[in-house]
Amino acid sequence: MADQQQTGPAQGAFRAVGRGLPRRKVLFALDVFEDCGPPLEAVIALARRLDADVAGLLIEDEDVLALAHHPGTAFLSTLTVARQAVGPTDYERAYRYRVESLRRQIEAISHRRQVQIALQVRRARMEAEVVAACAAGDLIVVTWSYGAPFGGALGRRARAGAAAAALAEAATGSVLLLRDSNPAGAALLVAYDGSVAAERAFAAASELGGRNGRQVTVLLGTRSLEQASVWGARLAERAAAEGLNLVLMQGSSAAAEDLCAAAARLGPVLLVLGADQSLAQAEEGRALLDRVGCSVMLVR
């Protein structure tokens, strides 16, 4: 079950894509309990930087909807902090109201920012639908609460890393996990280990930061000074060619801790990783995504 609508004023055709980031559509997926205002503003700013269109995917989670009929479920009001009896009809009505409210909020932002947003509303299982929608976007944007059991209201980090990593593995495009800060204006942080995936991440960071002189900090993931020098020289040459404001830092093989510390030290930052980079893989990757306090882009 799905419906699709165009919101906001009509705009011109898709323009030429940027070098290194062959994205054409930014897909913003959110569940109905998220506050879409700040994240959507960030997505719009990012799409403008990438000359990309914005698509919205609003998911009515079947699992959540089914709770109304579940005989073993208890509902607790966060307003009155008391247990409440909720019938299926009232539950459905409250859900629809929330969806409409969110839709109006998106339309208002679309109108104010003069951006065309193709909004789809689908009733499905959340994670499966997001994975399925990945084919429709070059960049999938989910908020940090994605995958969290309370929809972000409680324990924002819970399971977010695992969910994001799973999504990145399944998705054909890149994935952006949004945190509080706006990645469109933040400094960029790249974890570089010389791999092809790291090269891709650096290219994406160059694309995002090169046009307006944003600082791109590269953490060189090696203890070897010699290796670090080689990588640094190579990156500096490319940065000079592209006019990047490049800062090099040497880390260690235990890069997850180094990344978390660097991100905390740099303030508002967007961490750019290759989706298949070892740092983003397996348990270490999940732990990193859970712990790091900034937005993360996994580049495929």
Added chain:
Amino acid sequence: MPSDWCYINNFAEPHRPRALCLPAGRGRIFRRDMERFIDDMKAAIPSAFESDEYRSRKNVIEGALKERHENAFGALQKRAAESDVALIRTPVGLALAPMRDGEVLSPQDFKALAEEDRGARAEAIERLQKEMEEILREIPRWEKEQREQLKSLNHEVTRFAVGHLVDELKAKWSDHPAALTHLEAVRADVVENADDFLQPDRTDDSPLAEMMRRASKGPDVFRRYQVNLLVDHMLADGDSENAEHTAGAPVVEEDNPNQPNLIGRIEHIPQMGSLVTDFTLIKPGALHRANGDFLLLDARKVLTAPFAWESLKRALANKRIRIETPAEAIGWVTTVSLDPEPIPLDIKVVLLGEPELYYLLNQYDPNFRELFKVAADFSDETPRTAESALAYAHLIAGFTRTEKLRPFGRTGVARVIEHASRLADDSERLSTHMSSLLDVMREADYWAGSAGSDIVEALHVQAAIDAKRHRADRIPERIQDLIQRDILNIETDGARPGQINGLAVSQLGHLRFGRPSRISCRVRLGKGEVVDIEREVALGGPLHSKGVLILASYLSARFAGNEVLSLQANLLFEQSYSGIDGDSASSAELYVMLSAISGIPIKQSLAVTGSVDQHGNVQAIGGVNEKIEGFFDVCKARGLTGEQGVLIPASNVKHLMLRPDVVEAARHGKFHIYPISTIDEGIQILTGIEAGKEDTEGNFPIGSVNREVANKLKALSRRARAVVMQAQSRLIGMANGKQPEHPGGRARRG
């Protein structure tokens, strides 16, 4: 030296601005200091809040709350997972659902569970729910603590950012306790409202929402630290750093003394469809500006401006200026507005106005005598002496300079001085009504310019006087026209008994003009009454009636002796259709009555004015010049014969300031002015017959007017007695049962 006064914000009660008194000239300096303080604060506060240290401390506080949340819910989540319970956000709050292997059990699977298992899960959900309730109940307290910590941080940062600024000002104003108190209040308010000075990121606000937000906060959050300098005694070009450059309080004259201009007003500015105000919109009144010195006010203007008089009295009586609108003063408005702290008042108010106003206020306003104790009564004329004439000449010369007029020659000055006497209606006085003189001088200057003369001479002044009169004399000309066409009957030759030309004066605006009026009298047998027909038809005023009653008294005393007057004289102003008053025609009425009684005709070539007393003395009247000129114009139009003239009271001679053409005619004997002291003098001139003085036996000379009058009155008296006796004899006959004989042979009842 009077003080400067400012209004400053009352941070505790903003609707009651505080009044701040500073030494003369210091108000402007204080205002400038506060403006600089605001500028410095605008830079210092955002700078402090943008520092890395502030951000770090703020992040620590915010992070602590998040961590608290995460710790609490993380632990809860862990316990829920251990109990196979899922915590899920829903549109109606949080749901706790049974779970297996990380997935919510479907309803079918849940129903398929063993009874014990379902019970255990229900118990787990119940337990988790209670734990969650405890956490949720704690959240508001955590958030409140976080807000207080942030507020405390903001206060600390703000206090540091503005502290040295306030301290600098306090050191500078250390000798002014009121200013120090205000500066401390400013410091406390800035710290308390630190959040207002930050520029929050409100990119999500729509333009309307942004406008509403600004409206709710007011136009400028720094406005409340401004100083509204109400009274400034620093010189306009004074050095704001130098308090020596001060001006004393001037003598203030308020030309438009309505209530707001007197006691000040509170202005409003439109904002989102409504009118709002604050202490910076308080405007001073004349009382503020003149506080400590003198205020000159036109009494009539103050009295005619609504609420102005009462507000002025209230301020003077209370010795303080309280600004309030008329609606507030009478309790019509109850909405919240400003109630500025009253300012102490020490002032001397000079009310300027006509004497009548002074007497009325003195009589009817009990507060007036208490508030205005010193009366200074200035005359509008001054004696005409050689010294005053010289002073007048100096005055005229001064006016020519200030008004940039041509110089006045000797004849011009003399004519102006004569005109000043004419305005005073007295040849021995000069009018001090300068605006009237200035009008004539300006116009004389014009006529001199038109004639190509560099000097204003008498003919130019006369031209101005004539032109001014000509512009206003439509009505007098109309009356003269009616007389010349014999529609108004005024005879100027011949002689008639019982008819005389009286003289009246009328006033239309500033124009006074005289006009002759025919007075007639008829007499017959009566009871000694003089009937004033004007009074009978309610056209005569009380003064006129008084004059007529004096005539009866004069007649009785002069001619009746011990006998009863037995006549009825009817007096009438012919062709008079409006009210008349005054006793200036009483001598004319007496003359015409004597003529009517005696049957001796009166010369119609003469006109008469003057009042008379019971002894026959003729007394002064007003408007003598206009009256003479009014009759002169009639005679002149018909042709001056040399017989025409006017009888005036001798005591009015000093008031004669006649037109040059009248003077010229009199000089050549073509027109006569007879000063009269007694009725006998007047009747002799009017009839050409000796009036006659009574001898020791009370008899008048034979052939005299008075003899004729006395004889006629005695004849009337005899006739009256005969009539009475005849009537009495009839009554006696009736009492004896005898029918009186009637010439017709028929009985008649008396």
